[in-house]
Amino acid sequence: MEANNCGRVLIVDDEANMCQLLETDLRLRGFQPTWRTSADEALDLVKTQDFDVLLTDLRMKGMSGTELCERVTANRPDIPVIVMTAFGSLETAVAAIRAGAYDFVTKPIEMELLALTLSRAVKHRELQEKVKVLSEEAAQGGHFEEMVGGSPVMAKLYDQIARIATTEASVLVCGESGTGKELVARSIHRTSHRSSGPFVPVNCAALPETLLESELFGHAKGAFTDAKAERRGLFLQAEGGALFLDEIGELPLAMQPKLLRALEESVVRPVGGDQEVPFNVRLITATNRDLLTEVEEGRFREDLFYRINVIQLDLPPLRARGTDTLLLAQRFIEQAGKRSQRNVLGISDPAAERLLNYSWPGNVRELRNVMERAVALTPFEKIAVDDLPEKIRDYRSAQVFIGGDDPSELASMQEVERRYILHVLQAVDNNKSLAAQVLGLDRKTLYRKLKQYGVDE
Incomplete structure (x- = not known):
């Protein structure tokens, strides 16, 4: 997807004026919107064109938004569906979710909220596609x-x-x-x-x-x-x-x-x-x-x-191997499933996102243990977020804080260097040779700086 393209959106509403308003606003926000005024036309379009997300009204003439959602999720499960429903109509929103909708927004539409919801749906689809490709690679190669x-x-x-x-x-x-x-x-x-x-x-x-x-x-x-x-x-x-x-x-x-x-x-x-x-x-x-x-x-x-x-x-640590984490996770799920005779097929998208965000201090060995535990505990065909240990579910990546815009909060260059060197040391488990390599320093220079910071031990 291009940097200035937030995603391809198919808008479905039997009111052309609403479609045009949504198209104008979303295009200004970087989306690529297309619209149709009937569910039948939308179904024909998704057969020949690809979209990152479908946005549909629930109450329309002819086929309803709920039925459209069911048809799309049955035939194109890769396209997340977001439904628009009247304010306070919780029952219809719940019915849409049960029909397979990814999310819903209420009318009158708040465009900021809609854009955020659409962006989440687009990212959800991207991750879904990535997991699918990686699963295929795990089965066919990538090793x-x-x-x-x-x-x-x-x-x-x-x-x-x-x-x-x-x-x-x-x-x-x-x-x-x-x-x-x-x-x-x-x-x-x-x-x-x-x-x-x-x-x-x-x-x-x-x-x-x-x-x-x-x-x-x-x-x-x-x-x-x-x-x-x-x-x-x-x-x-x-x-x-x-x-x-x-x-x-x-x-x-x-x-x-x-x-x-x-x-x-x-x-x-x-x-x-x-x-x-x-x-x-x-x-x-x-x-x-x-x-x-x-x-x-x-x-x-x-x-x-x-x-x-x-x-x-x-050898690179697992946190430096990007989406290899998902390839390995899929392999471990298959192995654990065979040993325990459990029909666990893969990883849900939200769980995959947690695995990618985690730092894996125990590396591949820790990942294998986590997947074996998840396969043993999950009641579903795909590993869910709740099947993962709490430390992975709630993990937040550590950042090197430098300071805000307030001049009194800004750090000196020497302090920024100190914080970054210590951050790299922590990231490589205090391996000074590897830290020096990452930092582009010779070992003597690194030792001198650590002694200067009072952390040479």
């Missing part, structure tokens, strides 16, 4: 391997994965919790020449420090009390394939030089063993931490960081 999304940031990610897969370089996948780092790691493996080999994942944060070395490198029989048999470690289990070390930032400091030596020499020494065993694996690691900050603060070895970070892949 790479098992990843779903057609946004520009995801298209860029798919291209990076395809290029990375052709190399043997170690990959560090960075992103907030819940962004799908393991899914990306699996996609890299499946599209590489090692795809016929095993993909062995391990969460470094899930294993106690005392067991981690044995899990990674294996152990010899009798190496410790419960070592009743020799065990091959994960490096050897991943032979010919890929080893995925998730949450690498949680790796204990004492284990880091042992991992570094294994990677440098391509050999492992099992716990309690006296011989080194060579391995051939591709290493993929992942973290939701800012590893450069961890290095600077002494919690992660610098030499290990550069060894695992030959190629860094930054």
Whole structure:
């Protein structure tokens, strides 16, 4: 829709004078109005032309506005219908809503209110069309391997994965919790020449420090009390394939030089063993931490960081992926519906709007949980607003307030910069490397500014 076009409106009223008055006013407001003086003529017109909204009087000669509404919603459910009814005639308005009308306005018409109602209806149709297109994309494509999304940031990610897969370089996948780092790691493996080999994942944060070395490198029989048999470690289990070390930032400091030596020499020494065993694996690691900050603060070895970070892949948070949220939501609804044998087909337009407005701090993982909950609770074929958690229903986007027109309220340039830097930091979950990238600053400059604001910790 063009910027100066508020929407195509079909006006239906058996009084030509009323149609002309409405046409003149709405055209001045940026709408594209067309009018007809009978419901039959209007029905013929919607068969051959497209409109964003239909505005009809209820009481007309011949076919009534209620019947017209029923016919339009049955044959062109994509066109929202707004009915005009006499002031105080609540019963007829209710009848029109039951017939499928989107909304109603009372006569005498208040043009400001009518224009607002029409604009809402046009936006409703746009969102309806968007949800329909995205649902079709979710069913037919808009994905790479098992990843779903057609946004520009995801298209860029798919291209990076395809290029990375052709190399043997170690990959560090960075992103907030819940962004799908393991899914990306699996996609890299499946599209590489090692795809016929095993993909062995391990969460470094899930294993106690005392067991981690044995899990990674294996152990010899009798190496410790419960070592009743020799065990091959994960490096050897991943032979010919890929080893995925998730949450690498949680790796204990004492284990880091042992991992570094294994990677440098391509050999492992099992716990309690006296011989080194060579391995051939591709290493993929992942973290939701800012590893450069961890290095600077002494919690992660610098030499290990550069060894695992030959190629860094930054995953976008869900809030940066636009309408991918609806694609993913549709996929999760279908999956949850199959598991629970519930006939839930999709998302209502108002619920879809709430999903798009929410910031998703838990990213894709949070969205999946929300959709599974909604499928379990909804009594309808489409997820409604009331099926969503209260925090999503009532969410209001945070804004960086700068000030009004009162000179006494206006902020200085330095204060605006301070607020914006802190806003970006909050948005990227305090990842200073990513914040510096977003702000176009080098890390030293960002640290200096944070120290200046007294928020360097």
